[in-house]
Amino acid sequence: MRKNISNKFYDNLTGYVFISPWLIGFIAFMLVPLIVSLYYSFTEYDMLSQAKWVGIKNYINILSDDDTFWSSLKTTFFYTFVAIPFRLIFALLLAVLFSQKRKFLGVYRAIYYLPSIIGGSVAVSLIWRQLFSSRGALNSFLSLLLGIDYRKAWIGSPDTAIWTIILLAAWQFGSPMLIFVAGLKQIPINLYEAAIIDGSNWWHKFFKITLPMLSPVIFFNLVVQLINGFMMFTEAFIVTGGGPFNKTLVYVLYVFRRCFTYYEMGYGCALSWILLIMVGIVTLIIFKSSKYWVYYESRSDF
Amino acid sequence: MKAKNIYGSILYHIIITTLGLLMLYPILWMIASSFKDNTEIFSNAHSLISAKLLNIRNYIEGWKGFGDVTFAVYFKNSLIISSVSAIGQVLLSGFVAYGFARTKFIGKKILFGLVIVTMLIPRQILMVPQYILFNKLGWINSFKPLILPNFFPLPFFIFLCLQFIQGLPIELDEAAKIDGCGKYSIYFRIILPNIKPALITCFIFSFYWTWQDFLSPLIYIESNKLYPVSLALKMFSDPSSVTNWGAMFAMSTLSVAPAFIIFLFFQRYLVEGITTTGIKG
Numbered sequence: 069m070r071k072n073i074s075n076k077f078y079d080n081l082t083g084y085v086f087i088s089p090w091l092i093g094f095i096a097f098m099l100v101p102l103i104v105s106l107y108y109s110f111t112e113y114d115m116l117s118q119a120k121w122v123g124i125k126n127y128i129n130i131l132s133d134d135d136t137f138w139s140s141l142k143t144t145f146f147y148t149f150v151a152i153p154f155r156l157i158f159a160l161l162l163a164v165l166f167s168q169k170r171k172f173l174g175v176y177r178a179i180y181y182l183p184s185i186i187g188g189s190v191a192v193s194l195i196w197r198q199l200f201s202s203r204g205a206l207n208s209f210l211s212l213l214l215g216i217d218y219r220k221a222w223i224g225s226p227d228t229a230i231w232t233i234i235l236l237a238a239w240q241f242g243s244p245m246l247i248f249v250a251g252l253k254q255i256p257i258n259l260y261e262a263a264i265i266d267g268s269n270w271w272h273k274f275f276k277i278t279l280p281m282l283s284p285v286i287f288f289n290l291v292v293q294l295i296n297g298f299m300m301f302t303e304a305f306i307v308t309g310g311g312p313f314n315k316t317l318v319y320v321l322y323v324f325r326r327c328f329t330y331y332e333m334g335y336g337c338a339l340s341w342i343l344l345i346m347v348g349i350v351t352l353i354i355f356k357s358s359k360y361w362v363y364y365e366s367r368s369d370f
Numbered sequence: 371m372k373a374k375n376i377y378g379s380i381l382y383h384i385i386i387t388t389l390g391l392l393m394l395y396p397i398l399w400m401i402a403s404s405f406k407d408n409t410e411i412f413s414n415a416h417s418l419i420s421a422k423l424l425n426i427r428n429y430i431e432g433w434k435g436f437g438d439v440t441f442a443v444y445f446k447n448s449l450i451i452s453s454v455s456a457i458g459q460v461l462l463s464g465f466v467a468y469g470f471a472r473t474k475f476i477g478k479k480i481l482f483g484l485v486i487v488t489m490l491i492p493r494q495i496l497m498v499p500q501y502i503l504f505n506k507l508g509w510i511n512s513f514k515p516l517i518l519p520n521f522f523p524l525p526f527f528i529f530l531c532l533q534f535i536q537g538l539p540i541e542l543d544e545a546a547k548i549d550g551c552g553k554y555s556i557y558f559r560i561i562l563p564n565i566k567p568a569l570i571t572c573f574i575f576s577f578y579w580t581w582q583d584f585l586s587p588l589i590y591i592e593s594n595k596l597y598p599v600s601l602a603l604k605m606f607s608d609p610s611s612v613t614n615w616g617a618m619f620a621m622s623t624l625s626v627a628p629a630f631i632i633f634l635f636f637q638r639y640l641v642e643g644i645t646t647t648g649i650k651g
Contacts, residue, residue, distance in 0.1 A: 080476055082553045086469025087481065089462040093522020098488060098496065105499035115505065170382060178637060179390040182397065185633045185640075189582045190603045191622035195400045197607065198615070205399055208415030239393070243644050250645035291490070299492040302584045306607055320494045327498050328589060336498045344495050351490065 109338035114331045126338035137339070139314055140322040147230060147318060148297030151237035156289055159241040163248030164278070177249070184242025192236070193306035197223060200232045223308055226315045233303045233316060244289040251285035252278070280363040287362045291354055298347055319343055404428055404619035411615050429624070432617030436605050439595050441621060448581055448598040451513055455520035456576040460569050463523040467531035468557045472543060489525040494585065501589055511592040516583075520576065526647065527572040533646045534568035535561060571643040574636050578629050599625045 084091070109126055113119035130137050162180055166173055186192055199205045200222035210218040222228045255278065263273050279286075301320045304310055310317035310325075323343070327336035398418050403411055405420035405428065414421070433441045469475075470482055493500075504515040538561065546556045587601045603625055606618040633640065 079474055083469055083473040083475025083478065086473055086553070086557075087466050087475075089522050090466040090485065090525075090528060091481070093519065094484065094488065097500065097519050097522065098491070101496045101499035101503055104502060105496075108499070108502065113502075115502070165382070165386065168382075170379070172383070176386050176390060178633075180393055181641075182630075182633065183393055185578075186397070186582075186626040186629050189626055189629070190584050190600045191400070191625045192396070194603060194607060194618060194622055195396055198403070198619075199396060199399070203412045203415060205416040212416070239396075246641055246644045295490060295492060299494045301494060305584075305588075306604065323494075323498065324585075327501070333498060333502060340495050340498055344491070347492075347495075 105337040105340055108334050109341050111334040112332075113334040113337075115333055116331075119334065122334070126335050127342075130335070130338055130342065136314060136317065136322060140317050140319050143230065143315065143317060144298060144300075144319040147234060147237075147300065147316075148294060151234040152290075152293045152297045154234070154238035155241045155293060156244055156286070158238060159244035159289070160248050160282075160286075162241070163245050163252055164274075166245075166249050167252040177246075180245060181242035184240040187236065187240035188302060190302060190306055193303055196232065196236050196303075196307050224312055226312050229308050229312055229316050233300075233307055236303055236307065237297070237300070244293060247285060247289055248282065251282050255281045283362045284364060287354070287358050291351060294350060294354070295347055298343070298350075400619055401623050404616070404623045406616060406619075408614070408616050411619070426620075428614075428616035428620035431614060432621040432624075435602065437594050439597070439602075441599070441602065441624070443595060444597055444599045444602040445624075447513075447596060448600070451516050451587075451598055452577045452580040454513075454517050455580045456573045458517065458520035459523055459527050459576040460573050461521065463527035463572050464531045464535070464562060464565050464569060465557065466523050467528045467535055468561055470528070471532050471535040472540075472556075472561075473553060485525045485528055489529065497585065497589060504590065510590055511596065512590075513596070515590045516580070516586055520580070524576075527576065530572060530643055530647050531565060531568045534565050538564055567639065567642070570636070571639040574632055574639055575643055578632055581628060 108119060110121060110123055111119040112122050112126075166177055183192075197204075201207075202219045202221040202224070204222075206222065207218045207220060210220075220228075222232055259277050259281070260273060263277060268276070299320055300318050301324070304316050304318045304321045305324075308316040310321050319339075320343075323336050323339045326332050326339060395418075399416075402418045402420055405422065405425045406414070407422070407425070407427070410421055435441045435444065470478065470485070500515070501510075504510060507514075509515045509518075542560050542564070543556055546560050551559065581598075582600060584600045584604070587598050588604070591597055591601060599621075603618075603621060606613055606621070
């Protein structure tokens with residue numbers, strides 16, 4: 069009996085030794101920072117003087133008195149819920165095209181994936197600025213096409229600025245595309261064969277077989293990509309700088325400014341916590357909704 | 371029927387190629403523009419062909435960098451940060467994954483749940499408190515905040531290795547156990563040599579994520595001579611600097627070259643990494 073207990077102890081110890089690198093990292097770089105930031109969110113803190121406890125003042129100010137907060141929230145939601153559906157639709161369309169048996173598929177897949185490899189870099193954001201600048205490639209092309217000297221400042225105009233970064237996001241559909249391709253391969257071929265015997269056309273097969281069978285993968289991509297969308301920073305920082313008139317000031321960029329331009333760390337921590345809660349709620353809603361539209365094979369009986 | 375198939379096939383390839391060229395246009399345009407003179411960049415903006423083929427003046431100009439720091443220094447910094455970080459991730463990701471895959475301990479389910487949940491928590495949310503923390507430790511304006519956290523494996527890489535280990539037959543463990551191996555020597559002698567492909571995937575992802583990372587160096591690095599490439603490029607967009615467009619295109623092209631090379635040679639690993647963690651996530 070005694071030996072048994074000590075054996076169990078050793079088994080547990082071994083397990084914890086194995087996972088300790090993660091556990092330590094989790095505590096040091098995630099749990100402690102989260103708790104620290106919760107504390108600072110109730111203070112005024114500029115990094116130079118001592119933090120001053122102010123209770124829920126930061127949260128009240130943010131929610132009742134901060135127009136930039138609300139506009140950045142609106143911008144982030146608009147960007148995310150436009151860019152990510154575009155990205156996923158492109159990804160799915162191309163994945164369907166790539167799941168056919170054709171020549172050169174490897175080359176094609178590589179071409180469509182390449183933008184995603186470098187798309188998040190500063191280099192591409194710099195290029196994007198030039199593509200859409202008033203003397204950039206798009207205007208040069210439009211001038212040629214229209215026969216006039218076309219000089220629209222796509223990035224400088226409040227109505228088009230956000231669309232340039234939405235396009236940049238939609239352009240990077242490579243990862244979800246690869247995941248969709250892998251998902252499509254898992255769908256049993258006999259489902260389609262049965263459908264052909266029943267005389268189903270392509271649309272019918274797509275909506276009645278492909279989409280439901282792919283729904284767990286769609287669900288996964290949706291969650292990951294939406295979170296990705298909420299966190300967008302580099303593109304807004306480099307391409308538009310948040311302007312014009314804060315039209316592209318997304319949430320993370322706003323937090324960055326509050327903290328690292330004005331050194332209002334307490335305020336920034338409160339903003340971060342609001343973001344965390346919001347992302348949590350959106351994720352929860354998607355998870356809760358999944359039972360209505362995500363089809364899990366194991367649950368049903370054939 | 372057969373004729374219809376051929377037309378269908380031709381149509382398929384035409385559509386895919388046309389769309390593909392459109393997709394690649396910004397990248398090809400960046401490369402083309404890096405060979406154009408400053409006047410040509412604007413007079414002939416959309417063109418994919420430079421008037422002077424392989425005119426490397428922009429590269430020579432751009433390489434000079436900012437202040438008295440050349441791009442050789444920026445590239446060296448990026449290389450150090452990215453490769454040490456990647457080594458850090460590779461070192462222990464498999465070790466932790468083995469713990470979750472093949473050992474039993476109290477609280478394993480909850481802790482593994484935490485691994486999955488933290489996979490979804492983006493680090494942007496932690497940038498402020500981490501900055502405060504690293505500032506207290508006196509790590510600001512050094513590579514430490516960029517490198518050291520990477521010696522504690524990220525959930526993404528644990529998950530990737532876990533998927534791989536679960537694919538290995540349990541008989542491997544059992545045979546080694548009969549031979550008198552403990553859990554640690556089973557991992558180091560039997561499992562570790564068998565998960566090389568997963569570790570290569572971890573290395574590649576970690577390397578290129580760190581290479582492209584912009585937010586962390588932007589927050590932590592202050593002096594020009596410690597800038598990685600991503601941060602150095604930003605200076606081309608600063609309103610205060612007189613921008614040399616040609617040089618910007620040239621250095622941008624160079625900066626994505628490592629990612630491009632990784633993609634070219636290790637595409638299989640990237641695709642595998644994305645699909646194995648994605649599909650079963």
